Amino acid sequence: MKNLLPALLIASTCLMPLAAIAEDAAHGSAYDFFANPSGSVAVASDYVFRGITQTDESPALQGAINFGQATGPYLGLWGSNVDFNDGDEASLELDFSGGYKWSWGPASLDAGVVYYAYTGADSGLDYDYWEGKLAASVPEGPATLTGAFYVSPDYFAGSGTAVYVNGAASLPVLDTGITANAAVGHQSIDDNAAFGVADYTDWTAGLSYTWEKFTLGVSYYDTDLSNGDCSDGCESRVVGTISRSFP
Numbered sequence: 412m413k414n415l416l417p418a419l420l421i422a423s424t425c426l427m428p429l430a431a432i433a434e435d436a437a438h439g440s441a442y443d444f445f446a447n448p449s450g451s452v453a454v455a456s457d458y459v460f461r462g463i464t465q466t467d468e469s470p471a472l473q474g475a476i477n478f479g480q481a482t483g484p485y486l487g488l489w490g491s492n493v494d495f496n497d498g499d500e501a502s503l504e505l506d507f508s509g510g511y512k513w514s515w516g517p518a519s520l521d522a523g524v525v526y527y528a529y530t531g532a533d534s535g536l537d538y539d540y541w542e543g544k545l546a547a548s549v550p551e552g553p554a555t556l557t558g559a560f561y562v563s564p565d566y567f568a569g570s571g572t573a574v575y576v577n578g579a580a581s582l583p584v585l586d587t588g589i590t591a592n593a594a595v596g597h598q599s600i601d602d603n604a605a606f607g608v609a610d611y612t613d614w615t616a617g618l619s620y621t622w623e624k625f626t627l628g629v630s631y632y633d634t635d636l637s638n639g640d641c642s643d644g645c646e647s648r649v650v651g652t653i654s655r656s657f658p
Contacts, residue, residue, distance in 0.1 A: 444484070450476040453654035458491050461575065461598055462613025462634035463645045465504070467494040482512050485523075493529065496642075501532040510544065521546040527567070537569035554582040571601030589620050592630075608645070611636045628652040 451474065457464055458471035465471075471491050479485030487508040493501050510523020522545055529538040546559035557579045566573035579594035593616040600606045617630030633647040 445478055447658075448476050448478050450474065450657045451654050452657075453652055455650055455652040457648060457650045458493065459615075459630075459632045459648065459650055461596060462611070462615075462632055462636075463608075463641060464648070465491070465493045465495070467496045468643070468648070469494060479512075482514055482519075484511050485509065497532075497536075499531070500536060501529040501538055503530040504528070505530065518547050518549045521548075537565075538567060540566050542566075542573075554580055556580050566600060566606065568605050568607070570603070570606035573598065573600045573606075575599075587620075588622060589618055591618055592616070608636055608640050611640075611645070613645075624656045626652075626654045626656070628654075 453471075453473045455471045455473065457468055458466040458473070471493075473489070473491040475487065475489040477485060477487040479487075485508075487506075489506040489508070491504050493504045495501055505528045507526045507528070508523055510521055512519065512521045514520070523543075525542045525544060527538075527540055527542065532538045540563050542561050542563040544559060544561050546557065548555055548557040550556075557577075559575075559577045559579075561575040561577075563573045565571065575596055575598045577594060577596035579592065581590055581592040583590050593614075595612065595614040597610070597612045599610045603609050611634050613632070613634040615630050615632045617628060619626055619628035629649060629651050631647065631649050634645045636645040638646050
């Protein structure tokens with residue numbers, strides 16, 4: 412019973428973009444949904460997810476493709492190499508996402524679902540999982556404030572119900588093309604032993620510079636976990652990224 416609410420949330424958000432796309436198709440606009448995808452490619456010195464390295468502190472090559480507009484239904488695919496220092500069981504992460512975005516006054520709202528798949532990993536490791544998402548962004552002067560809530564009924568490595576809450580802010584630095592950003596989040600996990608670490612808090616701060624379709628970024632990541640908790644995988648680190656958006 413404890414997994415019923417997260418499961419219902421994921422099921423309902425998963426159906427939202429499909430229902431909206433079906434409605435568009437009935438009005439002859441499904442082609443428009445898929446006709447103008449956006450995407451990006453990036454190279455990073457490390458792939459850090461919620462404060463923990465996903466590439467054993469090694470570089471990552473990442474790419475994304477997205478369908479949809481600023482509001483309405485959307486679908487997306489994001490990928491990156493991974494290395495969990497598990498004997499090369501998993502080598503690639505693919506994230507399939509879908510949801511619906513809409514505006515409410517000055518706020519931008521997002522309800523969606525993400526499926527994380529790890530190719531190459533033995534099914535017995537139970538790496539793959541679903542996660543539902545609710546997020547809201549609101550402008551505050553020149554800054555943008557964002558809050559997000561994620562829930563999974565069966566998190567990574569079969570670690571049970573997990574909840575992640577995150578707050579973030581971004582601020583353009585005058586007309587320099589530089590944006591300052593910061594975020595803090597808390598990850599709680601039902602079965603900490605299966606996941607490998609206790610519940611923890613992570614935070615990040617960084618700067619990015621955009622020129623035409625290229626973005627250069629540098630970010631600092633840290634958690635309240637000790638090195639002994641995760642074999643240096645969650646210690647503080649600075650990550651550099653270069654990306655290009657398409658089209």
